[in-house]
Amino acid sequence: MKKFDLASADARSQKGQFAKRVSILEAAADVFCREGFSGASIDEIAVEAGVSRQTIYNHYREKETLFMAVIQDIMDRVNGVLFSILATFPENADNLEEDLAAFAVRLNKNCNCNQDAKFIQKLISTEGNRYPHLFQFWREQGPGKTDRALAALFARLAHAAPLDIDDFDLAARQFIALIKADLQMGGLFGEAPSEAELQDSARKAVRTFLRAYGRPAVQTLA
Amino acid sequence: MKKFDLASADARSQKGQFAKRVSILEAAADVFCREGFSGASIDEIAVEAGVSRQTIYNHYREKETLFMAVIQDIMDRVNGVLFSILATFPENADNLEEDLAAFAVRLNKNCNCNQDAKFIQKLISTEGNRYPHLFQFWREQGPGKTDRALAALFARLAHAAPLDIDDFDLAARQFIALIKADLQMGGLFGEAPSEAELQDSARKAVRTFLRAYGRPAVQTLA
DNA sequence: GTCAAATTAGACAGCATTGTCTAAATCGTC
DNA sequence: GACGATTTAGACAATGCTGTCTAATTTGAC
Numbered sequence: 001m002k003k004f005d006l007a008s009a010d011a012r013s014q015k016g017q018f019a020k021r022v023s024i025l026e027a028a029a030d031v032f033c034r035e036g037f038s039g040a041s042i043d044e045i046a047v048e049a050g051v052s053r054q055t056i057y058n059h060y061r062e063k064e065t066l067f068m069a070v071i072q073d074i075m076d077r078v079n080g081v082l083f084s085i086l087a088t089f090p091e092n093a094d095n096l097e098e099d100l101a102a103f104a105v106r107l108n109k110n111c112n113c114n115q116d117a118k119f120i121q122k123l124i125s126t127e128g129n130r131y132p133h134l135f136q137f138w139r140e141q142g143p144g145k146t147d148r149a150l151a152a153l154f155a156r157l158a159h160a161a162p163l164d165i166d167d168f169d170l171a172a173r174q175f176i177a178l179i180k181a182d183l184q185m186g187g188l189f190g191e192a193p194s195e196a197e198l199q200d201s202a203r204k205a206v207r208t209f210l211r212a213y214g215r216p217a218v219q220t221l222a
Numbered sequence: 223m224k225k226f227d228l229a230s231a232d233a234r235s236q237k238g239q240f241a242k243r244v245s246i247l248e249a250a251a252d253v254f255c256r257e258g259f260s261g262a263s264i265d266e267i268a269v270e271a272g273v274s275r276q277t278i279y280n281h282y283r284e285k286e287t288l289f290m291a292v293i294q295d296i297m298d299r300v301n302g303v304l305f306s307i308l309a310t311f312p313e314n315a316d317n318l319e320e321d322l323a324a325f326a327v328r329l330n331k332n333c334n335c336n337q338d339a340k341f342i343q344k345l346i347s348t349e350g351n352r353y354p355h356l357f358q359f360w361r362e363q364g365p366g367k368t369d370r371a372l373a374a375l376f377a378r379l380a381h382a383a384p385l386d387i388d389d390f391d392l393a394a395r396q397f398i399a400l401i402k403a404d405l406q407m408g409g410l411f412g413e414a415p416s417e418a419e420l421q422d423s424a425r426k427a428v429r430t431f432l433r434a435y436g437r438p439a440v441q442t443l444a
Numbered sequence: 445g446t447c448a449a450a451t452t453a454g455a456c457a458g459c460a461t462t463g464t465c466t467a468a469a470t471c472g473t474c
Numbered sequence: 475g476a477c478g479a480t481t482t483a484g485a486c487a488a489t490g491c492t493g494t495c496t497a498a499t500t501t502g503a504c
Contacts, residue, residue: 017480036348039260041461052482057463126258126348143407167426173403174430181399185365204389208396212434239450263491274452279493 017059023049024056028070033119036126037067068134071123075138078116082146085110089153093161096214097206104179104202112183113192147172162215171213178205239281245271246278250292255341258348259289290356293345297360300338304368307332311375315383318436319428326401326424334405335414369394384437393435400427 027049031040042063046053060066085106090099111117120138128135150172158165165171182201183193193201249271253262264285268275282288307328312321333339342360350357372394380387387393404423405415415423 020481034351036258036260038258042463043461053462054464054483055481058480061463063462122347125344129256139407147407170426170430173406174400174427177399177403177406178396181395184395184399185361185369204392205396208392208434212430242451264493265491275492276453276494277451280450283493285492 020049020051020055021059024051024059024066025070025073027051028066029074029119032067032070033122037063037130042066067127068131071120071131071134074116074119075142078111078114078120079141081110081114081116082142083149086146086149086153089150090157091160093157096161097203097210100206100209101199101202104175104206105198107176108179108183108198108202112180113198147176150175163213164215165213174212175205175209178209181205242271242273242277243281246273246281246288247292247295249273250288251296251341254289254292255344259285259352264288289349290353293342293353293356296338296341297364300333300336300342301363303332303336303338304364305371308368308371308375311372312379313382315379318383319425319432322428322431323421323424326397326428327420329398330401330405330420330424334402335420369398372397385435386437387435396434397427397431400431403427 024045028040028045031045031048034040035044040063042053042056045066046056049056056066060069085103088106089103090096120142124135124138147169151168154163154165154171154175155168157163158168179202182197182204246267250262250267253267253270256262257266262285264275264278267288268278271278278288282291307325310328311325312318342364346357346360369391373390376385376387376393376397377390379385380390401424404419404427
């Protein structure tokens with residue numbers, strides 16, 4: 001919310017049609033997310049974007065086009081962030097618990113407690129039935145790909161770390177489930193968790209994960 | 223969807239204002255869930271309930287009253303089912319994995335893949351911000367209470383079973399997270415999982431849970 | 445069968461919204 | 475400063491929705 005306001009204030013003061021497009025997309029995301037597709041009015045979006053209604057109709061032919069554009073825009077952004085974070089998955093066992101917990105914090109912060117991520121999650125549940133093809137795509141490109149990618153990363157890690165995993169896909173899904181366990185309740189509209197809570201929650205999740213999947217560490221023999 | 227249709231068909235053929243109230247509540251639930259609060263029209267609800275629009279206004283003064291009644295109705299039902307299932311939590315360690323998995327299946331089937339449960343989850347995310355007090359209530363009476371109740375049940379079980387749990391609340395949250403791990407993606411609008419999938423998923427979740435929290439079973443000494 | 449209560453269909457006002465149109469104002473660029 | 479493109483404010487028709495009203499019909503109980 002505040003993020004969008006600030007951003008659109010920026011855009012409002014900037015020049016050029018590009019800035020207006022951005023401003024509209026952000027305001028639209030905000031309003032669609034608050035009110036749902038039918039509840040959102042173009043006028044409201046226009047006001048929040050600091051733009052006239054007609055401008056919106058100039059850029060996006062109709063309400064549905066705008067909606068699609070918003071979804072597409074945010075999906076791209078979320079996916080980009082997601083895969084940049086997957087790239088930081090630990091590769092060795094030097095500080096396994098530490099590294100996995102830090103990774104979990106990054107994942108939660110940027111892909112679960114994120115404004116964009118909340119938006120997608122919410123819109124999936126509200127308008128998912130209305131636009132099956134769009135969300136089919138999201139399902140395959142987003143969570144679907146995440147699970148498989150994470151499974152591969154665990155497989156790689158298992159070479160370097162004392163992990164006893166026989167089903168990497170399952171382990172990946174369970175890892176994700178565990179690190180989200182404490183965030184579920186706050187859900188989509190609660191207050192965002194603090195940094196400390198994120199750290200603590202991730203640490204506990206990883207600890208449980210490693211108790212289930214970690215082989216007893218090889219004791220230093222010498 | 224089909225469930226509601228059948229139910230309202232029943233109600234339509236029955237007599238009495240009670241049957242009409244039920245029929246209206248069910249149709250309203252269906253339409254609110256499909257369309258959201260603003261997207262749902264009273265006319266649509268009336269048609270689906272097999273009832274005239276005016277009758278709806280007779281029973282529930284306005285749209286918002288009807289909405290509240292629907293939520294309240296479903297919340298009661300969901301909570302009832304939920305606590306009846308919590309009552310079936312295993313008490314001893316005779317068949318721990320088996321019993322926990324069966325419990326997980328019951329929980330998933332009746333509290334996660336349920337029509338009512340989906341409804342509440344969806345409405346929480348769409349209208350949660352609009353009616354904070356209502357959903358504050360849900361949050362405390364629903365998931366909040368579930369977590370604590372389940373924590374107590376694990377504490378009781380730990381007396382009889384070889385479980386190494388130091389934070390029962392955490393374990394309860396993680397148990398719930400794990401048994402939902404495979405259902406997350408299908409999410410709110412995908413096809414319902416088959417019985418076999420439910421069994422399999424629950425079994426794997428419980429296995430991981432017990433690998434994390436189960437002490438190595440005491441070998442029969444004699 | 446009678447009578448009161450509940451239900452129905454339909455008309456209706458009031459309002460919000462979408463999307464179009466136009467004429468004026470503003471912007472970016474040269 | 476001039477000119478073409480963009481933006482703006484506002485009016486506008488069409489539509490759909492809520493909630494009220496009424497008059498006719500059906501239902502349930504006696």
